Amino acid sequence: MVGVLGFLAQEGGEAAAEVVKAAPNWFVEHAYLIPLLAFASGALTLFFGKRTPGKGPVYGILAIGVGLVLSLGVVWSFVQGGGNFEHNIEWFRIGTLQVQLGFYVDGLTAVMLVVVTSISLMVHIYSLGYMHGDKRYTWFYVVLSIFTGAMLVVVVASNLFQLLVGWEIMGVCSYLLIGHWYEDHANSSAAIKAFLTTRVGDVPFMFGIFALVYATGMTTSNIQVISETVAGGHISTLLVTCAALLMFGGTIGKSAQFPLYTWLPDAMAGPTPVSALIHAATMVAAGIYLVARTFEVFVQADPIALTVVSIIGAITLLMAALLALVQDDIKKVLAYSTISQLAYMVAALGMGEAGYPAAMFHLFTHAFFKALLFLGAGSVIHAAHSNNMSDMGGLRKHMKLTYATFVIGSLALAGVPPFAGFFSKDEIILVAKDQQIYWLGAVLLVGAVITAFYTTRMVLKTFHGEYRGTEHLHESPWSMTAPLVFLAAATCVVGFLGFAPTGAPFMDWVYFGGVPETPVFSPLVAGISVLAVAIGLLFGWRLYKDYKAVDPVTELGGAYTLLEHKYYLDDIYFGGIVRPIRDTWSAGIYWFNQHVLDAVVNGAAGGSKGLSGGIMWIDRNVIDGIVNGAGTAMETFGKGLRTIQTGKVQWYAVGLFGGVITLALFIFR
Amino acid sequence: MIRLPLVLVFAALLFSAGVYGVLARRNAVMVLMAIELMLNAVNLNLVAFSASLQDVTGQIFALFVIAVAAAEVGIGLAIVILLFRNRASINVDEVDLLKW
């Protein structure tokens, strides 16, 4: 009896083990479900959202929740040591070019899936509270779901055209969400600015895709095929370098690097959950992800490509960090911070193969703590009814949970161990040292100092001191604080995924070049980073712990003015590009349209009119003349003929007899 | 034994005279008279051929012609009288209301 049971248990256990072994592969093979679920929820919410309880979020939360579970399943597969997976179906062909639909799952994909779904889910839940009572509540969730679907498409895309499709949909959703409160003209302007500026980057991106497709002999845009083709070494370096730089243009636009970063601070006009999702964790990360996905191209290109990448990263890093120093709007601080942190990732990628895992790890951790910071800022804004830190202060007394989680996020951002940001930033600096790119390492360290400084400034100005506003302060509802807690917990934990002494499983999943890298922990570098962070923290603490009314930063004089005007970059853009195009060029083109094009059209119309007038004349006078003339001729002939009918019988008799005679003559002669 | 052609020529002459009268006379009664001449010429022909062919059918036909001619003259004159009553004139040239 026991033996039978034991046998059954063993069999059952083996079967279960089979299932368990096979299960993760199921997740990988069905990874396409994740974006589909998001789009489906978007469609369902669009059509049926208003009828669901709560008027909208149900489908989104369900879909993204299931998506998160599926993503975790995918990660599980990689935990089990599973391999990459790709599946494509042919969509259509143009000549030799085959455009596919498909998905490619490797470690990077798995990690990104988890990031996107988890943060999207947090934002969905957060918006229950934050967007409560909003005029377009349901529509908000619709676009949120579609956006999540688009980002997921980018993440799982196996070929560049599909990636581009997701990319563009994200751009549209970003536009829609930034301009969610479009009644205020400033919001709709910010949305347009975001869309157009990223568009400027999208054009070279597209050309980069074309170049790569050309490199494959116009057959496919499949990323793996492109990588193999480029790695094969038969493609001209010039083409590969150009392709790399062009695609990087897309990154500059979407990931807000110099010189196309000006849209991101203005995009803060959108609702805070949007800022958290799109402009902190996901969309702006898409640019980084793009470089990572097509990294083979960058690696095979002339070293100048990667150099450009690192330079841009370095410049952006410092510029944005300095700008974050002088902002009063809390969201703008976080926006510039995001730009700066993205620059960290770009700089890391610019260091080549070695920097790849570090960059991706920083992307991973940054998503969590930046989303946390944004949502926390949203909680604060919700309470204080103002974005400006000068209207805040002393909030830690009234919003304890928000304060606690915000501090955790800030420490992570500054790079304080044991929070996530420290590990990822430290990795990047370590790579710089290993690669002996000391100038970049120095820049990174300076950036770390400034980051720590403005982070401290932000926290002290907002939460410490005395409350400078007039609102009644209270903690946010659970729908807003629960995500904060979750993200704070994640921030505490995920750092260790990339920490060498704890095994660094992250590096096992995300690597470049076929073999995972085994990271080494360098206490020296770690020490230097901590030192840099400490300097920044102390500085900030000293200047802001007794903040009353006047921000010390404003006393920087000329430097402050420069920073206040954002290096006059926006003015340059507006005066040099927007205004000429909008005013002069448009006016010129309008004139051309009215006087030249329309003249041609009108001339053609006039000519036609004249021609038709002539034809009408012909029709009236010639053709109708002929017809009428025939009639008139008949009439005249008839008029003439009828005079025979004189009414006089003897006339008729004459005719009769004359006819008889004539007939007789003819017949008888 | 009158030679046939002579009779026929005589008849032709009468007929021609009748034709002239029909065409050239303006008095309606005169026109009727000329028609009678023509009919008589036909009768003459009929009877001449009847005598020539020894067939009495021609004479019968001639009799019928006479009867019909009589009827025709009666009606014709009645019409002429009516015409005269309405227009106080029997000038056929003036009876041209059916002209164009």
Add this chain to the structure above:
Amino acid sequence: MTAQEYAFLVVAVIGSLAAVAVVTARNVVHAALYLVVALACVGITFLLVGAEFVGWTQILIYVGAIVILFLFGLMLTKAPIGRDTLDHLPQNRIVGAVVALLIFVGLATLLLRVWPIGTTVASQPVAGSTEAIGQSMFRDYVLPFEVVSFLLLAALIGAIVLARKDDGGAA
């Protein structure tokens, strides 16, 4: 040339002249009287040919009744007793004369071609023609006979109706 033929020739000449006179007389009453002569000559010709019934019928009806009718018609329509002022226009006369001449020439030529003067085809007097007419009429042609009588009746009534004075009845 037999005696009948001579007689015929005389009658023919008189008749022709009379016929021409009918159509050219200025005085309409004279024209009517000339018509009598012409018709009488035709009747005599019938007699000479041997068709006595037709001949006498001709004289009876034509000369006796129809000419009287004509004279009545002339009187009733106030035909001028003197010269006919309703003279025909010269163009009518010329056209008519031409046509008539052409007809005569045509007919004569036609007839003489078929029956030249020299032929001996003659019109023999039909013996017992009245009896033959009677027999033929009331045997073979009784239907036309009846129809003609009907016709005469219709003509009679018609003439009465037409010539009636306008007292409530349409003409």
